[in-house]
Amino acid sequence: MDIFQIVSIGIVATIIALIIRQEHPELAILVSITAGIIIFTFIIGKFSANINVIISMVNQSRIDSLYVMTVFKVIGIAYIAEFASQICKDAGEEAIGKKIELGGKIIIMNLAIPILTALMGIIVDILNNV
Amino acid sequence: MNIDILFKIAAIGILVTVLNQVLVKAGREEIAMMVTLSGIVIVLLMVVNLINNLFTNVKSIFQLY
Numbered sequence: 001m002d003i004f005q006i007v008s009i010g011i012v013a014t015i016i017a018l019i020i021r022q023e024h025p026e027l028a029i030l031v032s033i034t035a036g037i038i039i040f041t042f043i044i045g046k047f048s049a050n051i052n053v054i055i056s057m058v059n060q061s062r063i064d065s066l067y068v069m070t071v072f073k074v075i076g077i078a079y080i081a082e083f084a085s086q087i088c089k090d091a092g093e094e095a096i097g098k099k100i101e102l103g104g105k106i107i108i109m110n111l112a113i114p115i116l117t118a119l120m121g122i123i124v125d126i127l128n129n130v
Numbered sequence: 131m132n133i134d135i136l137f138k139i140a141a142i143g144i145l146v147t148v149l150n151q152v153l154v155k156a157g158r159e160e161i162a163m164m165v166t167l168s169g170i171v172i173v174l175l176m177v178v179n180l181i182n183n184l185f186t187n188v189k190s191i192f193q194l195y
Contacts (some may be wrong), residue, residue: 016139019143023147024170026170027139030174031136031143038132044191052191076194
């Protein structure tokens with residue numbers, strides 16, 4: 001069972017971080033980053049299989065793949081931004097974490113603008129046909 | 131993905147702590163500082179590789195190019 005492996009990696013990493021934090025808080029941050037990356041690489045294989053299934057379903061139903069690709073890009077950017085901002089928050093630098101989140105939100109907005117323009121185009125078409 | 135790197139970081143942390151305390155007791159504060167700094171740099175080099183792996187993974191899976 002993979003969940004037990006993930007949970008035990010998390011608990012071991014937490015204990016190591018607690019032991020190291022008393023003397024070297026900066027090394028404890030690196031321990032938590034490492035644990036996060038290990039767990040992520042653990043689950044990413046299963047996740048990518050799911051994504052391939054979703055992409056093939058979208059291709060079969062002849063939806064424009066631009067929309068689904070944009071959703072995946074948004075998920076990736078949000079994950080990276082959240083990862084970095086939580087590390088900053090753990091290290092006690094909440095302000096830097098908030099700035100990273102703001103940057104992620106603005107980049108996600110840039111990605112979402114083409115979808116919004118497509119929606120506006122559809123609405124304008126409908127209004128012209130009425 | 132190997133969990134060995136976590137134990138490596140823990141070992142480096144404990145080793146650096148012990149060396150640090152010995153050197154401070156011996157009255158060599160500046161060398162103790164250097165030991166701490168080099169321990170952090172070694173671990174940082176290991177973790178930077180991991181972060182690079184994470185970024186390439188996320189980029190390839192979510193098609194972020």
